[in-house]
Amino acid sequence: MLDKEQFDLACRRTSTTTFREIFHAHAQMEVTYIHDGYGQLITEGQAFPLKPGTLMIFRPFQLHQVQIQVTDEHPFVRSVLMYDLDVLKETWRHFTATHHFVQELLAQPSPITPFTLPSSSMLVQFMEQFAQIHPNGLHGEKEEEAARLFLLNLLVQIQYIWEEDKHALSQSVRPTFNSLLHPHAEAIMKWIEEHYHEPFQLKDLAAELHMSLYHLSHVFKKATGTTIVAYTQATRIRHACVLLARNSYSVPEIGHRVGMSTPSYFCKVFRSVTGTTPHQYRLNVQGRA
Numbered sequence: 001m002l003d004k005e006q007f008d009l010a011c012r013r014t015s016t017t018t019f020r021e022i023f024h025a026h027a028q029m030e031v032t033y034i035h036d037g038y039g040q041l042i043t044e045g046q047a048f049p050l051k052p053g054t055l056m057i058f059r060p061f062q063l064h065q066v067q068i069q070v071t072d073e074h075p076f077v078r079s080v081l082m083y084d085l086d087v088l089k090e091t092w093r094h095f096t097a098t099h100h101f102v103q104e105l106l107a108q109p110s111p112i113t114p115f116t117l118p119s120s121s122m123l124v125q126f127m128e129q130f131a132q133i134h135p136n137g138l139h140g141e142k143e144e145e146a147a148r149l150f151l152l153n154l155l156v157q158i159q160y161i162w163e164e165d166k167h168a169l170s171q172s173v174r175p176t177f178n179s180l181l182h183p184h185a186e187a188i189m190k191w192i193e194e195h196y197h198e199p200f201q202l203k204d205l206a207a208e209l210h211m212s213l214y215h216l217s218h219v220f221k222k223a224t225g226t227t228i229v230a231y232t233q234a235t236r237i238r239h240a241c242v243l244l245a246r247n248s249y250s251v252p253e254i255g256h257r258v259g260m261s262t263p264s265y266f267c268k269v270f271r272s273v274t275g276t277t278p279h280q281y282r283l284n285v286q287g288r289a
Contacts (some may be wrong), residue, residue, distance in 0.1 A: 007147050008082045011131040015076040020067045022225030025234055027275060028082040030058040031154070033117070033124055037076030039068035042224075044111045044238065045193035047186070055115040055123070057158065059106055060085065061241050061274055063234040065224060079127050083151055086284060091148055098152060101159045106285055107246035109239075115161055123157045126150075184209070185223035188216065189231070196235045197259050202228060236260060237273045244282040251278045 005028070012035060023042075032055070039050040043064035050056075050066070052074075058064055068076045085102070092099040105112065117124060130150050134143060187209055195205075205228070206216045220228050236258040243254045255266030255278075270278050 002087065002144055002147055004082075006084045006087050007151075009080070009127065009131050009134075011079040011128050012077055013080060015068065016070055018068060018070045020225065021065050023063050023065045023231060023234070025061045025063045025238070025273070026082070027060050028084050029060060030056070031081040031127075031158070032056045032058075033079045033127065035077040035079065035119060037068055037070065037074050037078070039066060039076065041066055041114065042189075044235070045186075045189040046111055048114050050114070053116050053118060055117050055161070057105070057112045057115075059108070059112070059241075061234070061238055062111065063231065063238060064111075079124070079131075081127060081154075083147075088148060088151060089284070091152065095152055098155050098159070101162075102155060103245060103285065105162075107242055109242055113165075115165055117161070123154065123161070126154065126157065182219060182223040184211070184216075184219045188220050188228060192228075192232050192235055195259075196232065196239060197257055199259050199261055233269055234273060237270055240266070240270060240278065241274075241281065241285075244278055245285045254278065 015037075034050055034052055034054040034056075036052050037050070038052075041048045041050055041056060041064065043058070043062060050068070070076055088102075134146070188205065191205055191208060202213055202216065206213050209216065211219075217228060220226075220231070224231065240254050240258045243249060243257060247254075249257070251267065252263040255261070255263050258266070260266035260269065267278060270276075270281075274281060276284070
């Protein structure tokens with residue numbers, strides 16, 4: 001039986017009150033489709049508008065926050081799939097092209113830009129149909145096999161969308177939009193994204209942005225729901241995950257490249273954030289665990 005940590009699909013989850021998540025990350029891959037509602041996604045120092053038809057994909061341990069604005073006419077309605085990559089590790093040797101695509105997603109140095117899909121698209125319909133067939137979860141070997149086939153099919157569809165989007169981007173430029181995030185919090189995230197690979201102290205960040213330590217910490221916590229230290233650690237671990245997925249650098253070298261020069265400290269923080277060691281994470285991503 002697959003538990004909810006391994007596979008969880010909830011279709012048309014509805015919120016009728018405005019909310020702002022705290023910044024968070026999780027070990028599972030996440031695929032979320034917005035049927036209705038508007039808001040903003042903030043992830044890895046970037047902000048993206050959310051509207052009906054938005055498809056979001058989050059890699060394991062990708063720090064993100066969703067802010068939504070709810071009205072009587074537009075509640076926030078989304079379908080959310082969460083799954084552990086370990087569910088598919090036994091199938092990768094038979095589906096090498098799909099495995100390579102997943103590795104490409106995991107190794108992206110920047111967040112995956114949300115896509116726009118009509119509700120009539122095959123991917124959206126496929127998620128809803130599967131949820132209707134298995135409304136009470138997945139029990140037994142037959143249902144586990146169905147979940148794996150569902151995930152493989154879904155990944156193939158995402159790959160088509162991914163390749164079409166890359167082609168479209170090569171011929172156009174995405175429009176800009178006004179961020180809802182406090183400008184000081186946005187500046188802090190941008191600075192961290194530019195300097196995460198350097199060992200630094202908060203006083204360095206405060207001096208660069210011409211703010212007091214108190215004001216710096218207060219503004220960021222109020223705007224994002226998390227501390228600068230926690231955000232910095234999560235940013236470093238996310239970039240470490242990218243390096244573990246796409247390079248053969250040693251674990252101490254990767255720790256140094258993400259601003260943690262002491263290998264023992266890097267491994268301690270990595271395990272506290274991800275629940276596993278850097279070495280084990282690399283094996284899991286490469287399907288060798």
